[in-house]
Amino acid sequence: MNYHENAKIGTKAVWGGEKEYLVHGASQVPIIPSVAYTYEDMDHWYDVAVGKAKGHIYGRNTNPTVQAFEDKVKVLESAKAATSFSTGMAAISNIFDTFLRPGDKVVTIKDTYGGTNKIFTEFLPPKQIEVVFCETGNHEEIEAAVAKGCNMLYLETPTNPTVKITDIERMAKAGKAVGALVVVDNTFATPVNQNPLALGADLVLHSATKFLGGHADALGGVVVSNDEELIEKLYHYREINGATMDPFAAYLLLRGMKTLDLRVKRQAENAMKLATYLQSVDMVDVVFYPGLETHPNHDIAKKQMRGFGGMLSFAVAGGVDTVRELLPKLQYANRAANLGAVETTVGPARTTSHVECTPEERAAMGIPEGLIRVSCGIEDAEDIIADFEQAFAHVKSLVKA
Numbered sequence: 001m002n003y004h005e006n007a008k009i010g011t012k013a014v015w016g017g018e019k020e021y022l023v024h025g026a027s028q029v030p031i032i033p034s035v036a037y038t039y040e041d042m043d044h045w046y047d048v049a050v051g052k053a054k055g056h057i058y059g060r061n062t063n064p065t066v067q068a069f070e071d072k073v074k075v076l077e078s079a080k081a082a083t084s085f086s087t088g089m090a091a092i093s094n095i096f097d098t099f100l101r102p103g104d105k106v107v108t109i110k111d112t113y114g115g116t117n118k119i120f121t122e123f124l125p126p127k128q129i130e131v132v133f134c135e136t137g138n139h140e141e142i143e144a145a146v147a148k149g150c151n152m153l154y155l156e157t158p159t160n161p162t163v164k165i166t167d168i169e170r171m172a173k174a175g176k177a178v179g180a181l182v183v184v185d186n187t188f189a190t191p192v193n194q195n196p197l198a199l200g201a202d203l204v205l206h207s208a209t210k211f212l213g214g215h216a217d218a219l220g221g222v223v224v225s226n227d228e229e230l231i232e233k234l235y236h237y238r239e240i241n242g243a244t245m246d247p248f249a250a251y252l253l254l255r256g257m258k259t260l261d262l263r264v265k266r267q268a269e270n271a272m273k274l275a276t277y278l279q280s281v282d283m284v285d286v287v288f289y290p291g292l293e294t295h296p297n298h299d300i301a302k303k304q305m306r307g308f309g310g311m312l313s314f315a316v317a318g319g320v321d322t323v324r325e326l327l328p329k330l331q332y333a334n335r336a337a338n339l340g341a342v343e344t345t346v347g348p349a350r351t352t353s354h355v356e357c358t359p360e361e362r363a364a365m366g367i368p369e370g371l372i373r374v375s376c377g378i379e380d381a382e383d384i385i386a387d388f389e390q391a392f393a394h395v396k397s398l399v400k401a
């Protein structure tokens with residue numbers, strides 16, 4: 001390892017987990033697309049194949065570029081072990097497939113990522129796996145559900161799109177008390193702002209597609225843990241099931257991660273400025289951002305996060321009609337179902353994170369039809385705010401009418 005264990009996160013992002021993979025004096029990790037690896041010595045080949053010696057056999061199992069990616073995330077999360085996947089959803093479904101069996105029970109929150117929620121509602125119940133949904137942010141309710149016994153406690157904080165906060169340390173304690181595996185989706189927070197392993201989580205996952213990569217040009221997922229056995233089990237299932245990260249994606253994600261600290265700090269700064277501005281806009285009914293003192297769990301966010309992240313959401317008066325007019329007026333924003341990129345990205349919750357739900361279901365989840373999710377980019381906040389100002393000016397007459 002060519003970084004000091006006590007190095008700060010910006011240094012780790014640049015130098016972490018690379019040295020072992022540099023070849024021919026290159027200063028950058030190469031893309032090694034090779035599917036298979038050749039051996040002269042049959043005994044050495046055998047030893048590598050059965051895991052007695054280090055090396056690579058076949059691309060579905062391991063790949064040097066992909067391992068460099070895993071090592072960098074491991075360093076960023078100060079974890080003991082990591083394994084990667086083709087997408088964030090592959091990471092999540094592989095966790096369920098590896099660790100849950102018929103008759104098991106999962107306790108989770110209502111506001112998990114849309115795809116995760118789909119697995120909970122549609123794909124786990126037919127396998128006789130029970131899923132108990134608790135009100136996101138209602139710690140007493142989660143504790144009571146966990147205390148009845150469960151095999152897995154699955155959390156995500158902050159959540160999509162209303163950035164609700166759950167106390168990881170408190171919930172992990174509750175999970176541990178009943179022997180549950182505590183899993184946290186850390187995609188929104190990133191390792192720059194939050195390290196759930198240090199707060200008691202057993203497994204921490206990321207959609208690397210989002211903030212880790214940061215450039216909306218590569219898909220990936222990753223899971224880290226301080227329990228090497230858990231990661232070994234997960235890896236073993238993945239190498240068979242085949243949801244392997246592509247080496248080209250691993251290269252792009254590695255390249256993106258070098259600037260993770262810079263990007264995430266800037267995005268959080270921009271989010272705080274934009275959230276503060278949005279609170280002053282007449283047409284805006286409500287602003288959700290964990291950095292705002294008006295956020296119901298601002299204190300928990302302050303305790304467990306080093307920064308409040310780049311994600312916020314707000315609801316406009318006039319609902320969908322206003323959204324339809326407002327969003328196309330923005331010049332510096334991609335209207336897309338993505339987040340975590342260097343470009344500011346906006347989308348209505350009803351089209352992006354909660355497109356599968358009916359308006360009634362969204363209302364029950366506290367998601368107004370006029371809710372807009374913003375993933376703040378790294379542009380200058382002044383330009384982004386000015387852009388929103390001109391867009392609001394355009395729709396002002398419409399809302400009044």
Ligand SMILES: *Cc1c(COP(=O)(O)O)cnc(C)c1O
Pocket residue numbers: 087088089090113115156160185187188207208209210219220221
């Ligand atoms: C996007 C996302 C996922 C899924 O990741 P993919 O890479 O799109 O499969 C999971 N969790 C959260 C919080 C996400 O934002």
